[in-house]
Amino acid sequence: MRFLDAGETHGKCLIGILEGFPANVKINIENINRLLELRQRGYGRGKRMEIEKDRAIILSGVRNSYTTGAPITIMIENKDYVNWQQYMDPISCDTEVKKVTIPRPGHADLPGCLKYGFDDARPVLERASARETAMRVAIGALCEELLRVFEIKLYNHVIEIGGVRIRKEYSFDDIGLFEKAQDSELFCIDREVENDMKKVIETAKKAGDSVGGVAEVICKNVPFGLGSHVHWDRKLDGLIAQAVMSIQSVKGVEIGMGFEAARRFGSEVHDEIFFDEQKGFYRKTNNAGGIEGGISNGMDIVIRAAFKPIPTLYKPLRSVDLQDLKEKEAAVERSDTCAVPAGSVVMRAAVAYVLANSLIERLSGDSLDVMVDNYKRLYKE
Template sequence: MLKFHTAGESHGMYLVGILEGIPAGLKLNLDYINSMVLLRKRGYGRGKRMNFEEDKPEFFGGLTRDNITTGAPIGFRVRNIDWEKGGRGKFSSIPRPGHSDFSGSIKYDFENLYLPAERASGRLTVLDVIAGSICILFLKEFEVETYFFVTSVGGVSIPIEHSDGVDAIFKKAISSSVLVPFPEFEEKIMGEINHAIKEKDSLGGSGLVILKGVPAGLGDYNRWDKRIDGLIAQAIMSIPSVKAVEIGEGIESSRFKGSEFHDPFFIRGGKILRGSNNAGGIEGGITNGEDIIVKFYAKPIPTVRRGVPSVNFKEFKEVKSSYVRSDTVVIPAVSLIVASRVSFVIASTFLDKFGGDHIKDIKDSFNSYINSRRRFWQR
C-alpha cells in the first residue's frame, strides 16, 4: 500500500511531500514529472501567481543519483517563490463563502480567517501531481496508460467519446490551453472565460479520466473500505473544488432498466468480451479488466473579484467578501490532479495485490497472476 504525506503551506517557504511504498528498481523519468507539474500551472484563466511560481520539484530521498528508486520513502519539495515576495502574513475577519475560512477557523479557533486556506488551498495539489506522476510511471511498467480531459467549463460542454482512439485525442488535448482536443471548443471555452473575467466572476466545470490496461482483480468486496470505487471517490472528493464524482455512466444508470444498463458478455474469436462499459471498469468494488472511467464535477473558485455577501466577524456587520489573487477557472489543472489521485489509488491497490520489494518481484507476481487467470477471458 502506498502512503502519501505532505507538509507546508500555500504561502510558506516550501511544500514538501513524502511518497512511501514505491518499490526499488523503478527508473523515474524526471522530465516527464516536470512536464506534468508545468501542465498543472499553465492554462487559460489561471491567476497571476502561476506566472512567477517556478514549480521545480527537488527530490531529496528515495532515489539513487541516476534517479532509480531504492524502496525508501521518496521525498520531494517545491519552493514557493511567493514566500520570497512576502506573500504571507495577511489578516482577514471576512470569510469567503465556499472556502475553508469559516469552517476551518471555527475548528481551530483562529482569529485570522485566512489561516485555514494555507493548508486547504489548491496550491498544495502540486505535490499530488508529483506523487501521481510517479504512480503513472509505475503503472506504465505494466502497460497501464492514463488519460485526462476537460469536458465542460461554465456553459460549454465538450463531447469526448471514450474509444480506442483516446491516445490520439489526448495528445491534442495536452497541447491545448484548456485541455480539450477540439480547436472549435477551445475557442468557445476561452470566450466563456473571457466573459467571466469581464464580469469579475469564476467558473466551474467537469472532466474525464481514463485508465486503460488496468487488470481485473484490484480492490475487494469483503471490506467496505477496500472497495476500489470507494477509494477512488474519496481520493477525488478530497481535492479542493471537486463536488461530485461519477464512475462509468453512474448518473445515467438511475434512468435505465437493468436489462439495458449492465454490460453484456459475449464470445468472439475465442475471447470473452464485454458489449459496453457502463460500469466504468468496476463491478462489486473490484476492477473487471475494462477501462477505468471516472468523471468529476468541480465548483467555481470561491474567491470572486466582484465579491459575494458575507460578514465581518470583527465588526459584526454584513459586507461583501474580499478578493485575494486567484484563478478564474482551474478545470484543466483539476483534470490532471484527479488523474494523479486515481493513478495513486490504482498503483496502491496494485501493490497490495502484487507487492514486492523490487519492481522485478512485482512483475513476476503480476505475470504469474495473469497466466493463472487467463482462462476467464480466453480459451
C-alpha cells in the first residue's frame, strides 16, 4: 500500500488517498469516526478542537461499505476554513494579514522558511501543523478494519506527562485496562496519577508554557512473520520507527524494553525460547516488544514514543524577526498546551498502517478472501 495526504490546517479540507488496500473488506465508518473523535480529545488541547468535529467522508474505493480494491479517497472538512478563507483561498486571498515573521523555536517555521525561501512562515506552518494527523488517523482506522478481521487489535495509552509517570505495574494481557483508558481525559490507566498529570498541564498553561510526555501503543495478536530480516527497508521495527517518528513532536521511539536494554546485561534482556506441543514456540517474557531481526515473533508488539513539549508558547521564547533580523519574542498562534493523548491516537494509526501493509505483503492480498486463505494456510494448518 501507499498513501498520500494533502491539505493545510486552515485550508478547506484534508484529503487522503490510500492505494493498494484489498477488496471486499467491510468498512464501518463509525469505527473511523470514533478514532477521529478520540484524536480530538485529551486534556490540554486548545480552542481549535472546539470548532472542529472531524468526520471521514469517503469519496472513492468503497461501495456499499465494502472496499473495491480501488484507491480509497477520504476527505475531512476543516470547519475553521470559514474563518480563514479570506487568508487561505487557493486562487485569491490576502497574504499580508496572517503573516508569521518571527519563527517559533521548535516549530518548522525557521527551517521551513530557509528551505523554501519564504520570509513569512504562514505557508510552512499551514502544512507542518499536526492538523494533518487527522487524515493519518482516518487512514490508520481504515487499516484497523482490515487488521480486525485477523483479530489484530491496537491499544494506545499515555504513560507520562511532563515528568509525571504512571506508577501502576500492568500486564499487556489486561486489555480491559487499556480499553477503559480511552474513557479518561488523558487516556491514562492510572486515574490517581492522571490528576497529577492534569495539574502539570494546568501549571504549564497558567505559565504560558507547554509540556510533552510519553505514549505507548500495544498491538495484540500479531502473527509471526511480518517484516523481514533481509533488507533494511523491510524491517518491521524500522518501518514502525519511521512512521511514528514522522508524527509532529515525536523525538524518540522505543520498541519493547527500548533504551533500558542498553543498561542491562544480555541475560536480563533477551526472551528465552520454550516449546510446548499445544502452544508451539513461546516466551515467558517480552522484552523484545514482539520484534526480533525486523520480524514479528508472535508476541505483542509494544512501542513507546517521546513527545516534546508544544513549540508555541504563550510566554514566548526569544527569536529573530525574518524581516528586520532584530531579536524579538517568537510569534504566538492559538495553540494546545499538551497534545500527548491526541498523539497516542496518531501513533496507533501510524502503527496500524505499517502492520496492515506488512500483513498485505505477507498474505499477498488483492482481496480479503485470498488473504484469509493464506492466513489459514500459514497459521492454522
